[in-house]
Amino acid sequence: GNFVVQALLATAPSLVAVQRMQAELAPHLSALLSTRAGVAWRLFDACARHNCSAAFLLSSLLAHSAQSPRETSKSAALSALNERDARTKNTCESSGSAAGSNASDDGSALARLLLRCGTRESGSGCELDVGVMGSRIVQAVLALSRNENVPMLHSLSALPPAALLFLARHPSGSRALEAACSARGDAASSARLPIIKLLCEQAARLA
Numbered sequence: 309g310n311f312v313v314q315a316l317l318a319t320a321p322s323l324v325a326v327q328r329m330q331a332e333l334a335p336h337l338s339a340l341l342s343t344r345a346g347v348a349w350r351l352f353d354a355c356a357r358h359n360c361s362a363a364f365l366l367s368s369l370l371a372h373s374a375q376s377p378r379e380t381s382k383s384a385a386l387s388a389l390n391e392r393d394a395r396t397k398n399t400c401e402s403s404g405s406a407a408g409s410n411a412s413d414d415g416s417a418l419a420r421l422l423l424r425c426g427t428r429e430s431g432s433g434c435e436l437d438v439g440v441m442g443s444r445i446v447q448a449v450l451a452l453s454r455n456e457n458v459p460m461l462h463s464l465s466a467l468p469p470a471a472l473l474f475l476a477r478h479p480s481g482s483r484a485l486e487a488a489c490s491a492r493g494d495a496a497s498s499a500r501l502p503i504i505k506l507l508c509e510q511a512a513r514l515a
C-alpha cells in the first residue's frame with residue numbers, strides 16, 4: 309500500500325486530487341515521517357508541483373519538531389561538531405550565525421527532524437543524522453510556493469556553521485543545501501542569506 313500511495317501522489321493529475329489526498333494523510337504526518345517517509349516526500353512534492361498550499365502540513369511539522377524528545381539530545385553532539393572545527397567556529401563568531409549552544413532552542417529542530425527521516429540511530433553522537441529520504445523531503449518542502457518554504461530556510465540557517473558544512477559535504481545533505489540556495493520567493497531570498505554567506509566564506513574548503 310505504501311508504494312501505491314506514493315504512485316498516486318506522484319501522478320496526481322490536478323490540484324483537487326492533491327488536496328483530497330492531503331486531507332486524508334495530514335492527520336497521520338508524524339507517523340508517516342517515522343515509518344513511511346516516502347509517502348511524506350511524495351505528499352510535499354505533489355504540493356509543490358501543483359502549487360497546493362501545505363500550510364496545515366507545515367504547522368503539524370513545526371508542532372512535532374518542538375515536541376520531539378530526540379532534539380534535546382542533539383545539543384551536545386552539535387556543540388562537539390562545532391568545536392571540532394576552529395576555523396568554522398571563528399566564522400560563526402564573526403558572522404553572528406550561532407544562535408546558541410542549545411540545539412533544541414536554536415530553531416534548527418525542524419531541519420534536523422526532517423533530515424534524519426529514513427535513517428537508523430547512528431549512535432555516534434557527533435554528527436547530524438542525514439538520510440536520503442530526509443534530504444528529499446527537505447528538498448520538496450523548499451520547493452513549496454506561497455513563501456511556505458521560509459520556515460525550512462530559517463531552520464536550516466539556525467544550524468551551527470559546522471553542521472551546515474557537514475551537510476554541504478554529505479552526499480544527500482548537499483542536495484538539500486542546493487535546494488535551499490535556489491528556493492523560490494521574495495521572502496526565501498532573504499531567509500537563505502545566512503546559508504549563502506557561510507557557504508561563500510567557506511567555498512575554498514568545499515571545492
